[in-house]
Amino acid sequence: MSSSTRFLPSAFSLFLFSFFLSSFFPSFLPAQPTPIIILHTNDTHSQLESYYDADLKENVGGVVRRNTFIQETRKQYPNTIVVDAGDFSQGTPYFNLFKGFPEIELMNKMGYDVVTLGNHEFDNGSTALAKRLKQADFKIVCANYKFKNKQLAKCIKPYTTMKIGGKKIGFFGLLRDIEKQVLPHNYQEVTFLDPLAAAQKMVDLLKNKEQCDLIICLSHLGINAEEEGDVTDREIAAKVAGIDFIIGGHNHLLLEKPEIVNDTKILQARKNGIYVGKVVVND
Numbered sequence: 001m002s003s004s005t006r007f008l009p010s011a012f013s014l015f016l017f018s019f020f021l022s023s024f025f026p027s028f029l030p031a032q033p034t035p036i037i038i039l040h041t042n043d044t045h046s047q048l049e050s051y052y053d054a055d056l057k058e059n060v061g062g063v064v065r066r067n068t069f070i071q072e073t074r075k076q077y078p079n080t081i082v083v084d085a086g087d088f089s090q091g092t093p094y095f096n097l098f099k100g101f102p103e104i105e106l107m108n109k110m111g112y113d114v115v116t117l118g119n120h121e122f123d124n125g126s127t128a129l130a131k132r133l134k135q136a137d138f139k140i141v142c143a144n145y146k147f148k149n150k151q152l153a154k155c156i157k158p159y160t161t162m163k164i165g166g167k168k169i170g171f172f173g174l175l176r177d178i179e180k181q182v183l184p185h186n187y188q189e190v191t192f193l194d195p196l197a198a199a200q201k202m203v204d205l206l207k208n209k210e211q212c213d214l215i216i217c218l219s220h221l222g223i224n225a226e227e228e229g230d231v232t233d234r235e236i237a238a239k240v241a242g243i244d245f246i247i248g249g250h251n252h253l254l255l256e257k258p259e260i261v262n263d264t265k266i267l268q269a270r271k272n273g274i275y276v277g278k279v280v281v282n283d
């Protein structure tokens with residue numbers, strides 16, 4: 001790739017699972033588990049085309065470039081998961097003209113697996129959002145909103161699980177207080193619930209009932225508080241044990257290395273699809 005889309009280097013590696021293989025084949029097979037790769041974006045904000053970034057002084061982003069990176073990674077590592085931490089809508093004329101449908105269609109084509117929503121997904125209201133989400137081939141998770149809107153309730157689940165590389169991964173989503181973020185007429189039939197209580201409930205369920213090997217929270221809470229009373233990714237990590245990764249968004253921050261709080265790694269990959277974060281789970 002010439003002028004770069006920027007990809008965060010492997011944020012870190014875990015060796016959680018190599019034990020299993022080596023104990024099954026102790027004497028004659030080297031333990032070589034296929035790594036699980038998690039690619040993550042956040043706050044891509046309808047930035048479908050590449051553009052010149054004045055700070056970086058080069059052409060960056062765009063779904064063509066992002067797609068190339070995702071497909072090349074998938075070819076090299078079949079156990080690749082692609083996730084997004086919300087606010088894939090709003091920010092360019094594409095959203096105003098086409099009402100967010102191209103964003104969903106392109107995420108389908110790029111092969112996103114699991115996403116959570118951001119506050120801007122609600123910009124045209126609950127009913128319009130439900131129409132768009134119906135087109136999604138990926139799972140959509142949010143554990144701390146109650147959806148009385150039946151169409152939204154059908155599309156958005158508190159959590160999902162995925163088996164990949166012989167492991168079971170649990171994903172759940174957390175969103176900001178919708179009353180602080182979204183105009184009242186745009187979040188009809190949606191109620192905000194305490195993110196800390198929702199996170200604890202999800203971890204208990206994913207560990208005990210679903211028996212997940214790895215727990216990932218897709219969060220649009222933000223790592224930093226924007227105003228008093230905000231629950232942040234840091235607070236979730238500090239108070240709810242057992243989350244392996246919080247893949248975050250909203251603050252548009254670039255965390256080149258994960259911030260580690262209470263054994264939970266918190267990640268965020270700036271904005272506009274300039275970066276795709278890459279985590280190697282077991283290589």
Ligand SMILES: [Zn+2]
Pocket residue numbers: 087118119120220249250
């Ligand atoms: Zn946001």
